[in-house]
Amino acid sequence: MSFLEKNTVEERLEIMSPLANQFSLRAHQVDIEGSFPFANIDVLKNTGYTALTVPKKYGGKEISLYELLRLQEKIAVGDGATALAIGWHMGIMMNLGEKNKWKESVFKMLCEDVKKGALINGAATEPSTGSPTRGGRPETVAEKQGDGWMINGRKTFTTMSPVLDYFIVSAAVKGTDQIGNFLIPRPTEGVSIEETWDSIALRGTGSHDLILKNVRVHNDFFVEQLGLEGKKPSGWLLHIPACYLGIAKAAKNYCIQFAKEYSPSSIKGAIIELPNVLQKIGEIEWRIMQTEYFLYSVAKQWDSSNVQERNHMGPVLGAVKMTVTNSAIEIVDLAMRIVGAKSLSIKNPLQRYYRDVRAGLHNPPMDDMTIQLLAKYAIDKTEE
Missing domain, CATH: 1.10.540.10 (Acyl-CoA dehydrogenase/oxidase, N-terminal domain)
Structure with missing residues (x-):
């Protein structure tokens, strides 16, 4: 297989x-x-x-x-x-x-x-600078030494760190205004992981801290200089809302199955026959349809666009992420209302879904940045 x-x-x-x-x-x-x-x-x-x-x-x-x-x-x-x-x-x-x-x-x-x-992942966020999407200069420093670089620093939220084989690390180049990405193989001396991940959401992502202490890499592993052209729209980041849409669908599946089977003594039949339950299930499906069409139509637009067209897709990519993530939170909430207090049991998957979808609010791009981008986009379109 x-x-x-x-x-x-x-x-x-x-x-x-x-x-x-x-x-x-x-x-x-x-x-x-x-x-x-x-x-x-x-x-x-x-x-x-x-x-x-x-x-x-x-x-x-x-x-x-x-x-x-x-x-x-x-x-x-x-x-x-x-x-x-x-x-x-x-x-x-x-x-x-x-x-x-x-x-x-x-x-x-x-x-x-x-x-x-x-396996590979980026390591860009730091304790002091926060998310790189906010524009902070990394405190991680790369210093030129002979035919290579020596890198020192700490990165947070290094997702999948227990199994990564490569890290793409952003670092400020010592003595210059440059910022670059460096490819660092895991076996490199001075690379270690500090297990700091204690979030109540997405607890299994292994998003620990990456520690770099006098890490030396060859000059070829200075793979990219950042900031020269500005940040370009990145369609691949839609994997984030796709994740939260999947969690929302899991919540939908669970609450419908629960409603089919749960039959309290106060009513005849299962609660899925009750108008208020059907109302919530209908609202869940309505939101899922909206998010599916938005997410996948924009993904297809990305696939069929050339480089120039993709460079103008930043506002819609941000809007997709914001819409899907916030809809996923609403969907899980509705599912929990159908299931009731049982949804708060530690054994019930809905409480995990609820914690997990909340994490989407803190994945890039953030809602406030998306709103600002959409405002500028609307103004520029009107002026045309």
Whole structure:
């Protein structure tokens, strides 16, 4: 069973569905323990899933953004933490292939390792500067030494850190105004992980701190200078709302099944026959339809657009993330209202879904930044 042997999104979704069911069986224990879903990640690696966004010229499938989001959503129905974690790797590989800014020999090496199961994620957020989307200069510093660089610093929210093989680390270049991205292999001396992740949401993402102490990398691993052209819209970040849509669908599935089976002595039949319950289920489906159409129509727009057209999609990409994330919170809330106080039991998955979807408010881009971007977009369009 390999994703790489299939050629359509439907065929790959057929493989993913039973895997997502397996993930759902493990989700509660991982959440309770605050551990990491090693088994889930191993399955995704062993089935070739993690190589799907590798460019075709390097032996991958180079799947579309639309297909990636469909698959990521399916994973999230099973376990949101697994989906968000692996989504960063999948999206980064897609982005690197699209932007094609790295030295070819370095990117080829990375792709070959990814085909063998290697995993990658970025490490940009820091304790003092916060999210890089706010524009802070990194306190992590890279100093030129001979034919390489020495890097020191600490990065927070390094998702999937227990199993990452590569880190893309942003750092300020000492003595200059430059900021760059450096590729750091995990075995490099001076690289360590401090287990700091204690969030009540998405507890299984392993988003610990990355510690860099006199880490030395070759000059070729200074892979990208940042800030020269400004930040370009990134379609791959839609893996974030796809994750929260999947969690919302899991909540929908649970509350409907509960409503079909729950029959208190005060009524005849199950509560799914009650008008107020049907009202809430209808509202859930209405919101899911809205988010699906918005998310997937924009993904298809991205796939069919050229570079210039994509560079103008920032406002709509932000609007998708904000809409889907906030709708997911409303959907889970409605599901909990149907189930009632039982939804607050630690054994009930709805309380986990509720905690997990709240995390979406703090993934980039933030709602306030999206609103400001949309305001500027509307004003500029009116002036035309």
